[in-house]
Amino acid sequence: MLGQIFVLLCLSSAWAQQLCMPEASDGYKVRLSINTALGDQAYVWNENEMFLFRATLAFAMRSYSGGQDYNVSNIVVCAETPRVSFWFVVTAPLNSSRLIDRSDVEEAVRKSRNRINSAFLLTDRSLEFIGIPPILTAPVTPDTPQWLIVFGVVMGAVGAGIVVLLVTSVVEKKRKKNKKSGDEDIEEEPREKTEGNGFARDGVYNMSFSDDDPVTQM
């Protein structure tokens, strides 16, 4: 696999292979965890995806440099592995044998980090630029959702507790009334109460007393 990629790179451009090498001083390693992040929705990493990566990076370089016409051919990729990782370097638009400084690439990636992530439906964790920690974007996004999640869980638990209490108390009242209504003397009282208390009780009442009702009414 690696061999084939190297052969392809050699054929397409001799320069590219010299410029982009693993551990290159101006290069960055990228690691993607598509399956882990997307599960059933995971897409297959192929040449089209790689083209999109190079395009988004060219976009990031354009946004950062403000006016320089980076295009896809300025993003040179090498050392691709099947469980997706690869190295890339950025060449200058006006001189494709000159590499862009590592620090400039880092700033460009930082600035467009959200756009790059969203292009691949991934996050800072599942789309890693090794050596470029996502300092700027990290504190903004996870803060509110975490509070919301905790809040949601607590409110959900409280709500569920209230529902359980209501249901159990209603069921217990029903049982007590069932026992009482077994005696013929007190039979009329529970019926009046259920009419006053609303629909929910009527429904339960009808289900449990469907056999007794016709008899008592007659």
Ligand SMILES: *[C@@H]1O[C@H](CO)[C@@H](O)[C@H](O)[C@H]1NC(C)=O
């Ligand atoms: C990208 O830019 C280089 C240098 O400006 C140019 O030679 C090349 O044709 C361009 N490629 C595309 C696909 O536009």
Ligand SMILES: *[C@@H]1O[C@H](CO)[C@@H](O)[C@H](O)[C@H]1NC(C)=O
């Ligand atoms: C392009 O960049 C290389 C490496 O930095 C340099 O040696 C060369 O002179 C440059 N070419 C031009 C035309 O500027």
